[in-house]
Amino acid sequence: MSKVIKNPSTVLFPVPTVLVTCQTEGAKPNIITIAWTGIINSVPPTVYVSVQPVRHSHGIIKGAGEYVINIPSADIAKQVDYCGITSGRDIDKFAETGLTPVTASQVKAPLIKECPVNIECKIKHTLNLGSHDAFIAEVVAVHYDENILDANGRPDMEKIKPYGYCQGEYRTIAERIGTFGYSGKK
Numbered sequence: 001m002s003k004v005i006k007n008p009s010t011v012l013f014p015v016p017t018v019l020v021t022c023q024t025e026g027a028k029p030n031i032i033t034i035a036w037t038g039i040i041n042s043v044p045p046t047v048y049v050s051v052q053p054v055r056h057s058h059g060i061i062k063g064a065g066e067y068v069i070n071i072p073s074a075d076i077a078k079q080v081d082y083c084g085i086t087s088g089r090d091i092d093k094f095a096e097t098g099l100t101p102v103t104a105s106q107v108k109a110p111l112i113k114e115c116p117v118n119i120e121c122k123i124k125h126t127l128n129l130g131s132h133d134a135f136i137a138e139v140v141a142v143h144y145d146e147n148i149l150d151a152n153g154r155p156d157m158e159k160i161k162p163y164g165y166c167q168g169e170y171r172t173i174a175e176r177i178g179t180f181g182y183s184g185k186k
């Protein structure tokens with residue numbers, strides 16, 4: 001079987017689908033759906049979100065220097081998609097989707113109650129890479145819904161039901177096929 005070479009593009013899948021909340025002092029909070037996100041360092045715990053300057057959220061995130069990454073469950077995929085096709089310039093996404101803002105502990109932006117995991121982030125570096133600005137941020141607090149933690153206090157993927165974005169499609173992470181280091185065990 002031969003390989004087919006195509007033009008260079010952002011072919012990496014699955015990537016996470018998350019809801020990022022942002023807010024500046026005295027203004028209403030906004031929500032943006034983000035797939036260009038990930039972990040970039042362990043100590044200190046560091047993540048990034050890449051946002052196009054045309055997005056309403058871009059100015060808010062830049063101005064606030066903070067944001068919250070909220071990990072949605074597949075159960076609210078429709079609301080997540082909606083936050084990615086509408087702008088906070090035109091609508092209040094919390095009001096329109098019925099999602100609930102909850103006060104965070106370290107940043108102004110709210111957590112989203114319906115998302116089982118919420119990651120509070122403070123921006124340390126901003127990189128303009130061309131089409132997007134990468135907001136690289138230190139994780140300053142993480143919240144978990146009590147009922148998604150297993151007996152050992154670890155997040156249970158069966159209960160969280162996180163899902164990925166694959167080339168325009170949303171896809172669940174259905175099955176566990178191994179665990180870290182299992183290939184080396186006898």
Ligand SMILES: Cc1cc2nc3c(=O)[nH]c(=O)nc-3n(C[C@H](O)[C@H](O)[C@H](O)COP(=O)(O)O)c2cc1C
Binds near residue numbers: 035054086
């Ligand atoms: C699944 C999905 C992933 C997205 N990922 C990104 C992303 O990583 N960066 C970005 O700038 N826009 C991304 N978008 C587009 C924004 O979410 C969209 O333009 C949104 O309407 C912006 O909202 P705002 O104007 O309120 O900031 C994504 C949209 C969807 C549906």
